[in-house]
Every structure is written in C-alpha cells, then in structure tokens.
Amino acid sequence: MASSTGYRYSQNSKNIGEAKNFSWEYPVPANDFWNPLDFVVGRNFLQCFSADEIARLPLDSTLSKDGKLELLLQLLQEKLFSRDAAAAPQTLYDVDYAAWDKLLLGMCTMQGQLGQSAEAEKTIRSLVDRRKxxxxxxxxxxxxxxxxxxxxxxxxxxxxxxxxxxxxxxxxxxxxxxxxxxxxxxxxxxxxxxxxxxxxxxxxxxxxxxxxxxxxxxxxxxxxxxxxxxxxxxxxxxxxxx
Structure with a gap:
C-alpha cells in the first residue's frame, strides 16, 4: 500500500491557489505509486472510489508503470462488474449514471495510456453515444x-x-x-x-x-x-x- 506524502494537482504542484477549485482539478496523492503516472490517470481513477475504498486498494508501488496501469484498469473493471451485479436486474448506468460515467472514463484513460487504442475508442464512443x-x-x-x-x-x-x-x-x-x-x-x-x-x-x-x-x-x-x-x-x- 502506498502512503501519501502530500498531494499534487494538474501542474504537478500543490500550490495552484484558487485553481484547485476548478472541476477538472483533483488532489492526487504525491507518493511512489502515483508520482510516475500522469495526473489525469490519478484523477480519473481516484474519483471513482471513496476514501475508505482507496485506503483498502492494493496499490503496489513496486510495479512498473504499465503494471500500475493494468492494475488500475482491472480495479475499475471489477468495480463496474460489482456495481452492475448489485443493480440487477437493472445496470449501474440505470441506477447511478454519474458513477457509470466516471468508471468508463477511468477505464478509457487506462486503455489509452496502455496503448490499447481500439479498446479506448470503443469505451469513449460508448460514453459519447450513451450520455444522458x-x-x-x-x-x-x-x-x-x-x-x-x-x-x-x-x-x-x-x-x-x-x-x-x-x-x-x-x-x-x-x-x-x-x-x-x-x-x-x-x-x-x-x-x-x-x-x-x-x-x-x-x-x-x-x-x-x-x-x-x-x-x-x-x-x-x-x-x-x-x-x-x-x-x-x-x-x-x-x-x-x-
């Protein structure tokens, strides 16, 4: 588990003043797990989980960059599957569109970062086509x-x-x-x-x-x-x- 030593925003700094209140900003932990990854990776993943959930996630700082991205993609997919199952006979899209939207955006981010361009395009087109x-x-x-x-x-x-x-x-x-x-x-x-x-x-x-x-x-x-x-x-x- 990675322990935080502070936070960073999109400018790789914690000192961005009032800009930290913009909707696209997010406090990404500054630690050995997140620091090698792009800010957008941290933001689009972390906004899918509560603080308690994040504390329990198996975020292994010794993984390679691609290993981390693969882990994050897996965790997002697992959460989507779990939330869909809990919503049956409906789907997460039906009962909590905002959560569905964030999870798919996170998945698209990881797919893009991993060079899975066909998968990333399929995911983002789903977000475009099904947006409410x-x-x-x-x-x-x-x-x-x-x-x-x-x-x-x-x-x-x-x-x-x-x-x-x-x-x-x-x-x-x-x-x-x-x-x-x-x-x-x-x-x-x-x-x-x-x-x-x-x-x-x-x-x-x-x-x-x-x-x-x-x-x-x-x-x-x-x-x-x-x-x-x-x-x-x-x-x-x-x-x-x-």
Missing part, C-alpha cells in the same frame, strides 16, 4: 484527441469543431480546455496536407495570442504550461515530428 445530457460535449473532446492520435485527422477535426464553440461559451477561449481544443483542430488541419497548413498556422497564432493574455486572469496558473505545450507542438509540426 446531449448538450455536454466533454466526451467528444476526449474522442477527438484520441482520433487525432490515431491519425484520423479529418474525423478529429469534424468532431472537435462544435466542441471548441461549446468550450468557448462554457469556460472561455483562454481556458486550458478551449486552448487544447484549438490545438487538436490545428494539428488535424496540418496533418491533412499542405493545403490546410495555412489555416493551422492561423489557429495556432490565435492560441499563442490567447495564452499571452492569460496573465492575471483566472487561468494564469496554466499559462506557462500552455505556452510550452503549444510551442513544442508547433516546432514538432514544422519538423514533421508529430
């Missing part, structure tokens, strides 16, 4: 990113376009999610060939302008990371590395 709030496009955002990683660039662009508008209205153009949405679209455009690269450059220039305006705003804590991520992506695209 049809106005919520957050899972489409995840699907677009996965499609882009798989080289399905035209589909990724088409899927993400309405998400960008939704995020702009819901969180603001300078939110990390809206900036990430623009990067997905820009990369998808770029990878469709030279005829689309001018559009991609314009969109990336917009991203850099929005990042420049984050200083002093509610998302200022994310500014450095957003700039570094975008600059690296631009450099990689120009060099044909991504």
């Amino acid at each position: 709030d049809r106005t919520n496009l957050s899972h489409l955002h995840s699907l677009s990113g996965l499609l882009a990683e798989q080289g399905k660039h035209a589909e990724a662009e088409e899927t993400e376009m309405p998400v960008k508008l939704w995020l702009d209205e819901r969180l603001g153009k300078d939110s990390p999610q809206a900036l990430g949405s623009r990067r997905i679209i820009a990369k998808a455009m770029w990878k469709q060939g030279p005829s689309r690269q001018g559009e991609a450059r314009e969109l990336l220039a917009e991203v850099m302008e929005l990042i420049g305006g984050m200083s002093g705003g509610q998302f200022a804590v994310y500014q450095a990371e957003q700039r570094e991520t975008t600059e690296k992506m631009i450099a990689d695209l120009e060099r044909g590395r991504t």
Whole structure:
C-alpha cells in the first residue's frame, strides 16, 4: 500500500491557489505509486472510489508503470462488474449514471495510456453515444484527441469543431480546455496536407495570442504550461515530428 506524502494537482504542484477549485482539478496523492503516472490517470481513477475504498486498494508501488496501469484498469473493471451485479436486474448506468460515467472514463484513460487504442475508442464512443445530457460535449473532446492520435485527422477535426464553440461559451477561449481544443483542430488541419497548413498556422497564432493574455486572469496558473505545450507542438509540426 502506498502512503501519501502530500498531494499534487494538474501542474504537478500543490500550490495552484484558487485553481484547485476548478472541476477538472483533483488532489492526487504525491507518493511512489502515483508520482510516475500522469495526473489525469490519478484523477480519473481516484474519483471513482471513496476514501475508505482507496485506503483498502492494493496499490503496489513496486510495479512498473504499465503494471500500475493494468492494475488500475482491472480495479475499475471489477468495480463496474460489482456495481452492475448489485443493480440487477437493472445496470449501474440505470441506477447511478454519474458513477457509470466516471468508471468508463477511468477505464478509457487506462486503455489509452496502455496503448490499447481500439479498446479506448470503443469505451469513449460508448460514453459519447450513451450520455444522458446531449448538450455536454466533454466526451467528444476526449474522442477527438484520441482520433487525432490515431491519425484520423479529418474525423478529429469534424468532431472537435462544435466542441471548441461549446468550450468557448462554457469556460472561455483562454481556458486550458478551449486552448487544447484549438490545438487538436490545428494539428488535424496540418496533418491533412499542405493545403490546410495555412489555416493551422492561423489557429495556432490565435492560441499563442490567447495564452499571452492569460496573465492575471483566472487561468494564469496554466499559462506557462500552455505556452510550452503549444510551442513544442508547433516546432514538432514544422519538423514533421508529430
């Protein structure tokens, strides 16, 4: 069992001020089990379990990174199976949609991290197709990113376009999610060939302008990371590395 020595948030720091209250943040334990794993892995797993359940989980810090991811995926699958059985003759989806949604998102995260792209796409498409709030496009955002990683660039662009508008209205153009949405679209455009690269450059220039305006705003804590991520992506695209 891994014992916590504190917590970290998406910036790999506990000192993110009021930003820790954003819905996408989560206090992931800073210890030998969680530290080698991406923040999103910890958040999307831990939000599926109560504090008492987490304390009893067999989180072995000596496992390899993939070993940890496989364990986390197994634990999520077991909990989904158990909750489905308890809900019979209904399913967890029927009796506690929010819990079902979190469990499948966690499973998709582990599948993606393990390189199980077909399984991850199947899981995220289930989340998209069966979502109860049809106005919520957050899972489409995840699907677009996965499609882009798989080289399905035209589909990724088409899927993400309405998400960008939704995020702009819901969180603001300078939110990390809206900036990430623009990067997905820009990369998808770029990878469709030279005829689309001018559009991609314009969109990336917009991203850099929005990042420049984050200083002093509610998302200022994310500014450095957003700039570094975008600059690296631009450099990689120009060099044909991504």
